[in-house]
Amino acid sequence: MRQPLNRSADxxxxxxxxIGLSVALAxxxxxADVIVVDRSGVAEGQxxxxxxxxxxxxxxAVNCRLALESYAWWRGAEDTLASPVxxxxxxxxxxxxAHGEAALTRLRENVRVQNEAGVPSRVVSPTEAAELVPxxxxxxxVGAAYCAEDAYxxxxxxxxxxxxxxxxxRIAAVEAIVPADSGWALETTAGRFAAPSIVLAAxxxxxxxxxxxxVELPIELEPRHLFLSAPIRERLLxxxxxxxxxxxxxxxxxxxRVLTSDLGATGDPDTDxxxxxxxxxxxxxxxxPALEYVGLDVIASGAYDITPxxxxxxxxxxxHDGLHVAAGFSGHGFMMAPAIGRIVAAxxxxxxxxxxxxxxxxxxxxxxxxxxxxxx
Numbered sequence: 001m002r003q004p005l006n007r008s009a010d011x012x013x014x015x016x017x018x019i020g021l022s023v024a025l026a027x028x029x030x031x032a033d034v035i036v037v038d039r040s041g042v043a044e045g046q047x048x049x050x051x052x053x054x055x056x057x058x059x060x061a062v063n064c065r066l067a068l069e070s071y072a073w074w075r076g077a078e079d080t081l082a083s084p085v086x087x088x089x090x091x092x093x094x095x096x097x098a099h100g101e102a103a104l105t106r107l108r109e110n111v112r113v114q115n116e117a118g119v120p121s122r123v124v125s126p127t128e129a130a131e132l133v134p135x136x137x138x139x140x141x142v143g144a145a146y147c148a149e150d151a152y153x154x155x156x157x158x159x160x161x162x163x164x165x166x167x168x169x170r171i172a173a174v175e176a177i178v179p180a181d182s183g184w185a186l187e188t189t190a191g192r193f194a195a196p197s198i199v200l201a202a203x204x205x206x207x208x209x210x211x212x213x214x215v216e217l218p219i220e221l222e223p224r225h226l227f228l229s230a231p232i233r234e235r236l237l238x239x240x241x242x243x244x245x246x247x248x249x250x251x252x253x254x255x256x257r258v259l260t261s262d263l264g265a266t267g268d269p270d271t272d273x274x275x276x277x278x279x280x281x282x283x284x285x286x287x288x289p290a291l292e293y294v295g296l297d298v299i300a301s302g303a304y305d306i307t308p309x310x311x312x313x314x315x316x317x318x319x320h321d322g323l324h325v326a327a328g329f330s331g332h333g334f335m336m337a338p339a340i341g342r343i344v345a346a347x348x349x350x351x352x353x354x355x356x357x358x359x360x361x362x363x364x365x366x367x368x369x370x371x372x373x374x375x376x
Contacts, residue, residue: 088154
């Protein structure tokens, strides 16, 4: 009979998605003995569904800073990680379009924040938007915001797996988090893992993990749905095009599939997908008629782990020395993961980055929310 494992380390990370793995990689890079524990395996949650966007256009200074650092890391990740397969980092550009003056005003303000942080975005006219995105119908638009550096990873799941290749990942379900002589211990289905520091990076499930400790984290699940075509050889759409007013986004991925989404889709895919698809079709007819004959037969459903301000909760849990959180990324975990990994790992070592003061768990009770206006 196999005996339960009893293992100690310098740190244990719960969650083998891109955030948990990035924290663990940074801890390992600092010389720590670190274990990653996940109930299902590497990228078995939302990291296995996300399409690999890596953008610089945000509406808050903190996210612009995180994005710039993470972008630089992802750009060199194939070499850094010695990936056995090409990861396909590609600067394709993102175009956020505005149909009305109120939306354009918001985009102008976002670009101001971005430019102050060093992001090379700009506001463009409808005519220039159509030049940047061949086939875009510019007549319904009053303007747009564009950044040519915004990128996609062609093989995002391979990128997550490449990080995991450098780490000790254990498959086990966490049953309890308990105080231990060394700090904390995880009681799991594979045995006990003890460490002075534990980092909880389990998405929305982080909330349930800390509730028995008397901690309530405002993290909820928000379903999200993508429509995908079969691979198409012809390149129909390079930049990602987003219309917040039409609740619409579209992009052709490196594998040839066209990705589209009704950004406001709610309900059951089994019954409501036809409604969402009709909404997407109407937006395509208005904005991207070159996609009118593209079949959108595949639906991929996932969820965002969201907080009230659409920003993650990062750093130490008040009153629980040695317990740290990195969760609630509202769909932008992959693109922020390298910077988050470094900052959270540094926090475990006692180095407090200002990001941890801005995005700590106390901000909601203290009236310090940092609403991110550019979540898609």
